[in-house]
Amino acid sequence: MSPDFPTYAPSEEQELLRRTVRELADAKIAPHAAEVDEDSRFPQEALDALVQNELHAVHVPEAYGGAGADALATVIVIEEVARACASSSLIPAVNKLGTVPILLSGSEELKKKYLNPVAKGEAMFSYALSEAEAGSDAAGMKTRAVRDGDHWVLNGAKMWITNAGVSDYYTVMAVTDPAAGTRGISAFVVEKSDEGVSFGPKEKKLGIKGSPTRQVILENVRIPADRIIGAEGTGFKTALATLDHTRITIAAQALGIAQGALDYAVGYVKERKQFGKAIADFQGVQFMLADMAMRLEGARQLTYHAAIKSERAMHGDKVPDLTFVSSACKCLASDVAMDVTTDAVQLLGGYGYTREFPVERMMRDAKITQIYEGTNQIQRMVMARQLLK
């Protein structure tokens, strides 16, 4: 290929990264995935392996002690970890989600203080936007932050917080001016060790059982005023601008789950014999596999395209369609993941429906990708608003 012809694919370096992460995930993460799911326990082995190989928060810029991986490389890491274990892929994904608000809007002091420990693997970061009564309508939140001299005092409860209890740091969105609507919401860094922070019990979930989902309860949590992320009243914008970058990582998680299910199904149909031959010889089975792979590749290309746009936006380029492509890839990849994993169960027949085989776990894990970081109805609403504005 002519060196002048622009490539629209991962670089050689990014493909090398994929191979490295795949080998690591196959060796150190996949062997524990079934047990992590069965016991609903945090995948500590995955965290250790990711930290040892500096893959737990690859997106943190070099200036703050990180690997400085671009958005596409980050997608590839999450994809490959999710191919082995969806719960484990929430380690790099949520470390990114929790820290992007600081990267986008935080002061230099906040960046230095909070990004370095995450880059070193000494701390994890979570993102706390949702509440019990404010999910899709995130602006309906009730958690309050009131200024008191050199401090802010936070009260309220954030619901569904991924990796709550495990993470040391939390980006918390709270109302600072109830009369100002979305312009009266601000973002803060709250530490697990702050007095008044506690956690609800772990939710008992259908999938991603290894990733703890808990309430973060804030009772008179008094934090220094400089823990605000950006100017007062800009927290909702920061929260949504963050999701423009991180819905792409949920798409990556969905792609990885679907790829894991497809790979397993391809291997299985070549071995399983019925009517005297491998079921892979039946055209009905072949067409299912072809559709699964075709749709997965389509979703992957859109996700990579969105990742490249995200990276450009992070470098200060104007990318007017970032909101659209980010919602589009999350919505498409998660719908594809649900279909592909369901078809993988189908291709394994009765065996696919049992816990002896990994595809039913993958199907359960895929479901969440249609719900979190905004349900797919909300993604369609976001896309339509972009089209009609």
Ligand code: CAA
């Ligand atoms: N970037 C920056 N600013 C944005 C923006 C964006 N992408 N989208 C909107 N805004 C701005 C608007 O311009 C507006 O600003 P002005 O006041 O200056 O006009 C302000 O934000 C409010 O915008 P809207 O009026 O559009 O807000 P809304 O109340 O109608 O809500 C919404 C918009 C899209 C529905 C939003 O609430 C939403 O995305 N809901 C889904 C919630 C969600 O995704 N939660 C994810 C939780 S994290 C999670 O789930 C973690 C995990 O998976 C691991």
Ligand code: FAD
């Ligand atoms: P609701 O908003 O009550 O929606 C219920 C149904 O109504 C959905 O089908 C929805 O699509 C539909 N609906 C709502 N409004 C509309 C509309 N306008 N048009 C059409 N349909 C609509 N949040 C965080 O802040 N941080 C996290 O780390 C985090 N992690 C999560 C982990 C898990 C396992 C789960 C389950 C959730 C997590 N969430 C997190 C919250 C998640 O983002 C919300 O669950 C999600 O945004 C949906 O909100 P809800 O559950 O309140 O559903």
